[in-house]
Amino acid sequence: MDLIQSIKEKAKSKKQKIVLPEGTEPRTVQAGQVIAEENLADAILLGNPEEIKKVAAETETDLTGVTVIDPNTSELIDELAETLYELRKHKGLSMPDAKKFAKNPLYFAALMVKVGKADGYVAGAENTTGDVLRPALQVIKTAENISTVSGAFVMVLPDQEYGSNGLLVVADCAVNPNPTAQQLAEIAYLSAGTAKSIAGIEPKVGMLSFSTMGSAKHELVEKVTTATAIAKERFSDLEVEGELQLDAAIVPSVAKKKAPDSTVAGSANVLVFPDLQAGNIGYKLIERIGKAKAIGPVLQGIAKPVNDLSRGCSVEDIINVTALTAVQAQNC
The missing domain is CATH 3.40.50.10750 (Isocitrate/Isopropylmalate dehydrogenase-like)
Structure with a gap:
């Protein structure tokens, strides 16, 4: 068994909830189908449901078994905004701004992981490394006694x-x-x-x-x-x-x-x-x-699993990194 297959088998053994905040990105949508079909993780796509449905139709993707959450209308938004406010108020963040940030899919994903609604997230297909890491470092933060990512x-x-x-x-x-x-x-x-x-x-x-x-x-x-x-x-x-x-x-x-x-x-x-x-x-x-x-790259040092994709990644890359993230989550 090769390493990728071994990682996938580990992921299947104890399924984790992995958020894909770039939920309207076509490769991510297609990856969601495979992740669900292969039982690699409970995949959560973030984004406008109608837009996601449109992309799924255009790519002939079946999202049966994939959870879709719209950060703008989610019942979680008040809890997540309050969490962000408490984490960042010493930096001058107001509650209205916390709510605004919490609706950003990358922050929404990080906050879901922070409050235990998800076990990790994977992004980077359409966002820079800095944009992917910033919410992770501000919300999830580094692991105990570790200062380096x-x-x-x-x-x-x-x-x-x-x-x-x-x-x-x-x-x-x-x-x-x-x-x-x-x-x-x-x-x-x-x-x-x-x-x-x-x-x-x-x-x-x-x-x-x-x-x-x-x-x-x-x-x-x-x-x-x-x-x-x-x-x-x-x-x-x-x-x-x-x-x-x-x-x-x-x-x-x-x-x-x-x-x-x-x-x-x-x-x-x-x-x-x-x-x-x-x-x-x-x-x-x-x-x-x-x-x-x-x-890889496998991001190390964050308290909960977060992994960054290349913007040139393939559907297969997203699937594999999601499986890898799920395995990391099993060890947290």
């Missing part, structure tokens, strides 16, 4: 020589341009959680650099070594090593020479890049040149 990819390699039988989790590839040592430590911890819950592997985390175990001296190297020390202290159960060059992290023969005493070097299956430039370039090299399948 990051984006990881699960890489499925055709050659099973590296990682855990060809599975690697790489981060941060989507959110933080220049993370601090403290942020890198949290990214390591969260990525290990993604490796367990999504990829189904026992994480061994390699903190990447252009140096291995002191082979070079530079402030960029020091940030990674500091991050490793913080991770080991804060997250005592985390199996993590750094700083490691990429080859020392994943190639056993190189690890024997460069880091012979490490239990992670040579067998790392979670790779934490030192900054977003390296992470974004790195995962795309693995995907394009290594012919790997990239699943």
Whole structure:
């Protein structure tokens, strides 16, 4: 069974309520049908019911089993607006403005998750990452004792020589341009959680650099070594090593020479890049040149599951990310 199918089977085992706030977007509407038919989640489309019905007709989509909610007329609006007001009144938000914001589908989705009416949401087919994340950070907020949101990819390699039988989790590839040592430590911890819950592997985390175990001296190297020390202290159960060059992290023969005493070097299956430039370039090299399948980005660090799509996503992408979000919700 491939990883996507495994994720779908997990999603089916304990169905979650996942909101799709871009409910009038054609690909999202089409995805709703498949999500319902395959029992991947209880899908909730947000938007004007007549518009959704029109899109469904135009795309020959059957929305049997899909819940449709209009934020403008929903009986939930007063409760959600009150919740938003209480969360943001210290920032000067008035009740009338809270009600206005609550009717925005992205805020409505985040508020549904906040008050327990849904378990997660997926958006981004027609909204920017910033627009998707803003309600999540203002309403749902970050997980307990976590201050950093990051984006990881699960890489499925055709050659099973590296990682855990060809599975690697790489981060941060989507959110933080220049993370601090403290942020890198949290990214390591969260990525290990993604490796367990999504990829189904026992994480061994390699903190990447252009140096291995002191082979070079530079402030960029020091940030990674500091991050490793913080991770080991804060997250005592985390199996993590750094700083490691990429080859020392994943190639056993190189690890024997460069880091012979490490239990992670040579067998790392979670790779934490030192900054977003390296992470974004790195995962795309693995995907394009290594012919790997990239699943994600999986957003990490938010208290409840929220995931961002590419605006160029396919119907299949929306289905898969919804299943992935449902699996994350099972672990919350």
